[in-house]
Amino acid sequence: MCGRYALGLQRAEIRALPGYPNLEIGEWVNEDNFVPRYNIAPNSQAPVIRRRDASSPDLQMQTMRWGIPYGKVHAKNQQAINARSENIMEGAGMWNKYRSSNRCVVVSQGYYEWQIKGKDKLPHFTKHADGKAMLMAGLYHVSDETYLFAIITTSASKSLSWLHDRQPVILTSHDDVTKWLDTSSHAWSAELGKLLQPAEGLTCYQVPKEVGKVGAESPTFVQPVATRKDGIEAMFAKQRTKQEGNKEGIKRKRSLSPVISSLKSEPAGKEDESHETEGKKLKVE
Missing domain, CATH: 1.20.5 (Single alpha-helices involved in coiled-coils or other helix-helix interfaces)
Known part of the structure; x- marks a missing residue:
């Protein structure tokens, strides 16, 4: 599962997509609706990348709200923030109508997950070791000109299974991103299903418990708790x-x-x- 992630970069840095020099992004729709944050929670406004339209390869960034409703009612307690890759590949349930034409990429620096130790919950931050932007596969929904998105999850990689049994689908190359966003055929394929695999080679470490509070905000949330002044180190x-x-x-x-x-x-x-x-x-x- 992915219930919290970080994107504290300034807008110019986000536009540059660190680590993806050949991925050209055009306009940023509703840019002013996004405020850089290190603690993005469901119902927050955050940028995603999608095709401007199905017939054009041009990409654009768009600020959308995190969470797709199960039905027509946009209630906060009746929405999906994650979509299981298994259901998407099978075309099961609500995701069948999104998987062919409404694919997007969620921009982040990394995501948070909580390790359960007895009665304690220890937050950890997972990111690319080289610091490049983490691009997570997603799906989006449009209703009454309101855009909403969900992050796709898959089974955890061997290196991260100790933390949780799920992790976001992370697209690690320019080709994978381009393939995922190509909705010109209006069809689902086995090749797209191959992208929904767990990523390896990520770095993960424990971070401050304060990140667990929705609304709390600090750049220290993405820093190892061990290096803090009051930390283990x-x-x-x-x-x-x-x-x-x-x-x-x-x-x-x-x-x-x-x-x-x-x-x-x-x-x-x-x-x-x-x-x-x-x-x-x-x-x-």
């Missing part, structure tokens, strides 16, 4: 500093031990005073 660094300080103190104490021992072994008398003075000097130094 910081805690280990403090421990290492403390341990190194303790070791240094022990070394100094050991280096002074022979001197202190010799002072204690000298007979009492006038010489004691000179030794006492040396001891005081050593203490000051």
Whole structure:
């Protein structure tokens, strides 16, 4: 499942589609409806890529709302934010009418998933290791000039199955994106079905729990929790500093031990005073 993702890039950066230099995007329809966010949730407005029309290969970006209604009622609790790849390939249910002509690509930096550990839910962020834009396969719906979209999910890859049993379908090449968006034939094919496979080679790490709150917003949501000032790495660094300080103190104490021992072994008398003075000097130094 994919219930939250990030796209905190500025609009000019989004238009450039980092990592896809040959993918030319024309106009951005309803651009002003989108605000860059690191915590995009269902019902949010976000950009997707689609063909301008079926007869033209020209691509455009368009801001749409996340979530396609099950029926004619646009109720928030009666909408699909994800579409299972298995149902799409079978042409089952509501997705049959979208798969041939209403295909799109959802632009993101990466997506969030929660790992269940006992009663705890630990959010993780998954992205391309090289930092390029993550393009997720999607379908869109049009009703009364309102555009809505859903993200297609598939079974998780072997490398991510520990996190969740599903993941978004990620299109990793220019050719795959072009093929997915080509709706000129108005038909579904086995070749399109082959694109709906789990992607490998992604990087995944734990992120702050604050991302779980809808409406919360921070660029730290896409940063590893271990590198935060209050994170695990910081805690280990403090421990290492403390341990190194303790070791240094022990070394100094050991280096002074022979001197202190010799002072204690000298007979009492006038010489004691000179030794006492040396001891005081050593203490000051």
